[in-house]
C-alpha cells in the first residue's frame with residue numbers, strides 16, 4: 001500500500017492528512033479542486049509540497065475521476081462540499097459533488113481494482129443525538145441537505161462493498177478543528193473576530209454540544225484505517241469529550257486574554273429542526289481494531305489554532321459572516 005490518492009487534499013483536513021501520511025512514507029497523489037488561478041489551496045504552503053503529485057480537477061467529472069484513480073493502491077476520499085448553511089442555498093451542488101462525485105470515484109476504483117477505499121462520512125449524518133455516546137448503530141437523521149448528501153454518499157460507498165466486493169471502509173469523523181480551518185467553522189470564526197479587535201462577538205447558538213477532535217488526531221485515525229479495520233464497516237473518529245460552544249468560547253477568550261460581550265446574530269442560527277443539538281462520539285469500534293486514541297487536549301489544540309489564525313489573519317475575511 002504505497003501510493004495513496006487523497007481527494008480534498010487542498011482543504012483543511014486533507015492538507016494535514018498529506019503531511020501525516022508523507023511523514024509515514026506514503027507516496028501521495030493529492031487532488032486540488034480545479035480553478036483557473038492554478039491555486040492549490042492549503043497545499044500551496046506545505047513543506048512536503050515538492051514530494052506530492054498534485055493533480056487539479058473536479059470530482060463531478062467521471063472521465064477525470066477515471067484518470068485520477070488509475071495507478072494508485074488506495075483512495076482516501078475527503079473531497080466534498082461541507083458547509084451546512086450553504087447546503088440550504090445550493091443543495092444541487094451538494095448532490096453533484098458529494099453523491100455523484102463519490103459515485104464517479106467508486107466506479108473508477110472498481111475499474112482499476114483499488115486495494116482499499118476509505119470514504120469520509122461525518123457525524124452530521126447522526127443528527128441530534130438520540131443517545132450518547134453515539135456509536136455506529138445510532139440512527140441516521142438527515143437534518144440538513146449536507147447531511148443527506150453525505151448519507152447518500154456513505155450508502156453508495158457501502159453498496160459497492162456489498163455489490164462488487166470493493167474494499168470499502170467508511171471513516172466517520174466528528175467535528176475536527178485546528179490550524180487551516182476555514183472561518184465558516186465556529187472556532188476560527190470566533191478567533192478571527194477577537195483578533196481583529198471585536199469585543200462584542202456575533203454568535204449563533206452557543207448551547208449546542210460538540211465532540212471536538214484536534215485535526216492531527218482525526219488524521220491519525222484516517223492513517224490507522226489504511227492498515228486496520230474491516231471492509232464494509234463504518235468507524236467513528238472522535239475525542240469522546242463534549243463541550244458546549246459557550247464553554248469553547250470561554251476558553252478561547254481566556255487564551256486570548258480578552259473579555260467580550262455576546263450578540264446573537266440571527267443569520268448565524270439554523271432553522272430549528274435543522275440544528276444538530278448534541279454530538280458525542282463513541283470511538284470504541286476503532287479502538288477495538290487499532291491502538292488509535294485522541295491525544296490533544298482542547299486547550300492545547302485551541303492554543304495551536306489561535307497561533308495559526310493570528311499568523312494568518314490577513315487570509316481571513318473579517319467583518320462578515322463566512323459560510
Ligand SMILES: NC(=O)c1ccc[n+]([C@@H]2O[C@H](COP(=O)([O-])OP(=O)(O)OC[C@H]3O[C@@H](n4cnc5c(N)ncnc54)[C@H](O)[C@@H]3O)[C@@H](O)[C@H]2O)c1
Pocket residue numbers: 007008009010011012013014031032033034041057058059060077078079080081082097101120121122123150172173174175176177182
Ligand atoms: N471539518 C470537519 O469538522 C469534518 C467533520 C466530519 C467530516 N468531515 C469531512 O471531511 C472531509 C474534509 O472536510 P474539510 O473540513 O477538510 O473541508 P474542506 O472544505 O476544507 O475540504 C474539502 C475540499 O474538497 C474540495 N472539493 C470540493 N468540491 C470539489 C470538487 N467538485 N472536485 C474536487 N475537489 C472538490 C475543496 O477544494 C476542499 O478543499 C469532507 O468530506 C467532510 O465532509 C469534516
